[in-house]
Amino acid sequence: MAGTRRRPGRKAAKRTRAPGARPKPRPRPKPGRRRRPPPPPVAPDPSDAVLLTLSRELAEARAEDQISGALARALDAVFPGRAFSIRLVDPRTLALTTFYASGRLRPDRPGRLVLARDAVEEAGLSAAALAAGGVRVVEREEPLFEGYEEATSVPLAVSGALYGVLSLEYAPGGPGVPAEDRPLLRRVAGHAALGVRNVRSIDELTYLKTYLEELIEHANALIWAVDRDRSVIVWNAALAKLSGLAAGEVLGGEALLRAPDDERPRLAAVLARSLGGERVDGVETRLLRRDGGEVRVAVNTAPIAGASGEVEGVILIGQDLTLLRSMQAAAEHAERLAAIGRLVAGVVHELNNPLTAVTMYSDVLLERFTARGQDPADVEKLRAIKDAGQRIQRLARDLVTYARPTGARTEAVDLVPAVDEAGRMAKPALKEAGAALVRDGGDGPYVVEGNRPSLVQVVLALVTNAAQAVPPGGEVRVGLAREEGEVVLTVADEGAGMPPEVAARAFEPFFTTRAGVGIGLGLPIVQGIVERHGGSVSLTTAAGRGTTVTVRLPARAATPTELRPVGPADARQRPPGDTPTHPRLPRPPRG
Template structure:
């Protein structure tokens, strides 16, 4: 035995029209009853038989009412009294829950017909009983595996001693989804499915409904099992779609002579029933898949999705809104939707729900939601009505957390303010530069004259020297600031990295002095690299500034460079307090910052990372609480 499966269910039992037609052609008076001798059906010969003996069919059955019903598989003779005297002899034979009743006539020919009728009645009753049981069992099947197993039990009971194979396919692709075989299959007989041409024509199957390459139509169906002497098959067809095939074959070890025509008639009845069940099961599977897919989309969507029914109970609460509020789905489902908003929002929410229940869409409204911590956070959403058969069943609200949007807007505004202040600072530096140039020139002239004429004392000369040095320092600072603030040109040049680092330190001279820290340098021999100098200066100014801000007075910043293969590596290390592990993974996110409000935008490291990657390099960070932080910049060297 071979079994394979995936999924399905089933109903419905076929009619016995073929048997009824045969039943009417029999000359013997015959009827079929249940085990209480209640009439189920009779032929015209039986009605004439009753009339010939002065009885109606109902009177004949009343005469049998007290008769003893034989045991299953046995038969007996019953005499029914006639109104005019005498008796009529009736033969009763039982098979399962069915009893055949035949009026006896004294003739060998009639006796032979009696046997044929009895056998036909009992066999038909047995077939219908099996099909009825099969209909019930497949209707209760919870999977394709269970359904195929139920069909296999029915085939065994209907066709004892036969080999058989049940194959279910996907109607669209023709791919095999289930296979059950009773007997030893030949090598390579699983696929493709072979259908008899006459059966295809009889079922009105079109070429479009037969998957190419997976199903073959032929005049004869090849035998699937080893040692088979013959067989029949029936395709599983419902609503013009092919769902599989059942093959029934006669092994050489079969004792009785098979009746292929009768077997095919019963097999077609069975196949029709199974095909409808498979179709229903496939539809159920597709609907289940679509429903689960839509539920998954709602659950995993980045938008906030909330659905409330007509009773204002929450029926959908997706992951995004669960993260926002801190409440789990299990806590919220089935609860009143008003529990999710502060009390002062109840009236506004009620008006939105009322409008949506009337079928009116309510776009662009803001609502504050409660969170697990009790704080109300702003939410932006639209709502729409869910309707079924013209009746509104609930309300769906889709939105986003505008709290985060508002924070991002504030940070962007702050970043723009800083950019404006940077431009203002550059303008101020330019204005300072002109008078300071005069201060430096005149102090230098005075100092030179004093030294040449010896008219100034040592103290005065020292004061003039300090004026000159301070003026030169201010000029250098304003020049560097103006240069740094000037929009960078994306012109790639050959850059000496060590010299560029020294320039960046110069830019940070004021920050270093204010933080009261020291900068230590350990430069290795580096060949030039191709880069936009102003952009790399921005990288190292940012890293050095961050290092200064992370330390207490007395700390140290180490700048170390080395060549590693085809890369120049720069380490910027500080002796600060380190970065929390939870923050380390977010350190390069735009707008993420651990500084106090107004002390940073959270954009610096994000920009630094983008610049490094634009140069074909990599930026990484390592940090340990209490031990400091090290940023590593790797840049490709020039060829």
């Protein structure tokens, strides 16, 4: 019975046909047909192993010389006995970038690329575009090597762009047939084209990455970036200079640590908004400096999206508000100066005639009283009147010079004779202080472009200030030197120096520590003249070690004919802002 099992130890029952049933006929083989034997094993193609190795080497290549070396080994293994050449080009300009040849080049062959028209059409390239790039498209291949008569070439093309050409050449009676080699050469070229394109893409991405990094690093803006964990991933040079913290000290750290404690919640809220995909503009915040100080900056933030479109970080681009504040202060200062200039001009105009009469008459009377042996007390009173009038004239002149600087013409000026002239003019102040003037440096010339009387006034003011600071018997040293395209003038004294709080205000208008001697415009006037000449002035001092004022002016090359020595005519020139002429006064009465 179907589905039953035979019990162990018993023989199977013999099946019998039903009575009258016919036996089932067995199939007979068709006449003339035999059983087919199994196919023999196919021998592996040696070129497949070479192409596999080539693919691996091209995938690992990072430079064109590695690609050309891998191709040379593959062509030598797959096409023995043929000469070959490998030419790689820039797909944009079609300029040759790499050339590898295994034979001796014919001298009559031009350096231009040559391709057969059928190879160009087969690769899907534009013959017109190739011709415009300097590639010759011909009907028949032209061998490059001496002793070879036939050639076949295949372009290295991807997506309509030409990356190079592979060529095989055949000697008479040598191995190989161009038509038979061409299919395998196309396979090699296909691998090579992808490898060259990948290397070029990597090079372009590397260049673009480096370019962007350099752009961010050296941008004239404060640029930093954070990731989703608020760790700093970018900290450019401008920010490092402003904060005093190098990138290596900041990268990878918590961004909020760069701000003061009371500013961190506000900065965290701004970063959270940008990490949510929002741009935030015009945020003023404070950052910590290495020295413990703070700087105020204004920043704009923007989210950084990754390849998936998700926000992966935030970039912050800022501006140091110190410069903006200084520009605002300069504008306010200019407005104040304009107002002072208008006021001073009117005051000086009204005071000039009476003061001139006072000083001239007192001078004449002083000489007359002295010659006649008048009462010494009266002589001293006249001298006090004369000194007071001259002092008021000097103050008025300083106010005009500071508030309304002149735009005098400039010329090539050698500072050596200018310093000598200022030294002669400063002799009364040096004599009164009991100080000696010493000049350091060579004979020059130390040439700058400037206004000669103004530069003499600078040296005179600095030497006079120094003479007032030195003790009796001290020295005032004036030095001249050249440093990196600049002429450097230094005036140093052996005085008591300045405490830091005084030195910080030395160039502040109307600040003085010698009440009754001046109104605090000496150094501000010097600073204004120097800056109008494109230079800078600085001061170094320490209590008990004297003071040195350093003036830096752009150096200028000048011919000897341009340099006019400072003479008596220059000594008679009045400093900028002085009253140009005195009014004619009546002669004092005799008596």
